[in-house]
Amino acid sequence: MAAKKTPEINGGSMADISFLMLIFFLMVTTMDHEEGLSRRLPPLPAEDQKVEDTKVNRRNIIEVKINSNDKLFAGNQPMDVSQLKDKIKEFLTNPTNDPTLPEKADQEIEGYGTASVSKGVISLQNDRGTSYSKYIEVQNELIKAVNELRDDFSMQTYGKKYAKLDEETQEIVKKVIPQNISEAEPKDVKKK
Amino acid sequence: MAKFIKNGKKETPAISTASLPDIVFMILMFFMVSTSMRQTDRKVQVSLPQASEIAKLERKDLASYIYIGTPTSQFQAQYGTDSRIQLNDSFRTIDDIRDFIAAERENLSEGDRPFMTVSIKADEDTRMGIITDVKQELRRCSALKIMYGARKATK
Numbered sequence: 001m002a003a004k005k006t007p008e009i010n011g012g013s014m015a016d017i018s019f020l021m022l023i024f025f026l027m028v029t030t031m032d033h034e035e036g037l038s039r040r041l042p043p044l045p046a047e048d049q050k051v052e053d054t055k056v057n058r059r060n061i062i063e064v065k066i067n068s069n070d071k072l073f074a075g076n077q078p079m080d081v082s083q084l085k086d087k088i089k090e091f092l093t094n095p096t097n098d099p100t101l102p103e104k105a106d107q108e109i110e111g112y113g114t115a116s117v118s119k120g121v122i123s124l125q126n127d128r129g130t131s132y133s134k135y136i137e138v139q140n141e142l143i144k145a146v147n148e149l150r151d152d153f154s155m156q157t158y159g160k161k162y163a164k165l166d167e168e169t170q171e172i173v174k175k176v177i178p179q180n181i182s183e184a185e186p187k188d189v190k191k192k
Numbered sequence: 193m194a195k196f197i198k199n200g201k202k203e204t205p206a207i208s209t210a211s212l213p214d215i216v217f218m219i220l221m222f223f224m225v226s227t228s229m230r231q232t233d234r235k236v237q238v239s240l241p242q243a244s245e246i247a248k249l250e251r252k253d254l255a256s257y258i259y260i261g262t263p264t265s266q267f268q269a270q271y272g273t274d275s276r277i278q279l280n281d282s283f284r285t286i287d288d289i290r291d292f293i294a295a296e297r298e299n300l301s302e303g304d305r306p307f308m309t310v311s312i313k314a315d316e317d318t319r320m321g322i323i324t325d326v327k328q329e330l331r332r333c334s335a336l337k338i339m340y341g342a343r344k345a346t347k
Contacts, residue, residue, distance in 0.1 A: 014213040015209070015212045015216055018217050019216055021220055022223065025220065025223035026223060029223055029226070029227045034249035034252055034341075035341070035343070035344065036240075036243075036246055036247070036249070036311065036339040037243055037245065037246060038309075038337075038339050039339065040337060041330060041336040041337075041338055042336075043331065043334065044332060126320045126324070127320065128320055128324065129321065130320040131316070131318070131319060131320070132241060132315065132316055132317070132318040132319070133242075135320055135323075136316075136340055136342055137241070137243070139340070140243040140342075
C-alpha cells in the first residue's frame, strides 16, 4: 500500500484548456483600428499681430459654408455635396487660367523642378447648429478633391497612384498640390 | 526491391497531437500580449460619422481621446440628453480640456510631445457648436494635431 506511486497528471486536456483561454481572448480583443480625418489646426494668432496680414487675395479663396440647416454654399452659391468635389477641383486646377479663379505661382521644388502651384485656399465655415455628420461629409469631399488631384498628378508624372509612391515622392506631390483647407475662426461662425 | 514490398501492409501512423498544446499556447500568448483592454468606460454614446478618405493614426500611443456625445441611458437622469464631453473617465466641461491636455503631454517623453494627436470622437448627431469650442480650446493649448474620428464608409 505504502509503495503506491502517485499517478502522473494527464496532460491530454491541456489543449482543451488552452483552447478555451484562446477563445476567451479572441472574443475580448478589440482590434480597435483608429481611423479618421487627420487635420492640423491653425495656431492662435499672436495678440499684436494684425489680422490684415493674413488676408488673401479674393480670387484665391473659396468659401465653403454650411449653415444651421446643413445647407451647403460654395463660393456663395447653394450646392449639393455631390457637386462640391468637381467645384473644388476646378477651383484648384484653374484649367483655363480664368482671372476669377486662383492664380498659380511657379515654384522650385526639390527633386522635381519648377511646377506651377495653385495659391487657392479653401475656407470652411460652419454654424454652431451645423451637424457634425454634415461637417465631416463636406470635409471628406474636400479631402477627396485634393486626393484625386494628387492621384492624377502622380499617374501623369510617375505612372503610379499617389498611395503607391514612396515617401519622398509623396512629399514632392504634396508640395505641387498642397492641401490648403482653413477652418475659419469662430468669429465668422456666428455670422449667418 | 523485395524489401520494400514486405512493408507494404504497414498502416500510416497517426499524426502526433502532442505538440498541439504548444501551438495553441503560442497563439494564446500572442493574443494576450496584443490585447489592450479598454482603459476607459464609455459614458457617452458615440456613433462615428462615415467618411471615405480616412487615414490611419500612425501612432496610437501618442493619441489622446476626447469623446463628445449624449450621455448613455444610465447617466441621462443625472446629466440630461444634451451633448457632453468625456475626458478619461468622467464628464467634463470645456475648461477642463486645458488640464487634460497638459496631463497627457506630461505623460509623453520629451521627443514625442510635438507629435501628440488629439482624436476627437464625436457622435454624428452632435452640433458643431460644442466641437468648435473644443477646437478653439485646443488651439489655445497649442495641441494642433487633431483627428476627426470616422468610420470607413460602406458602399
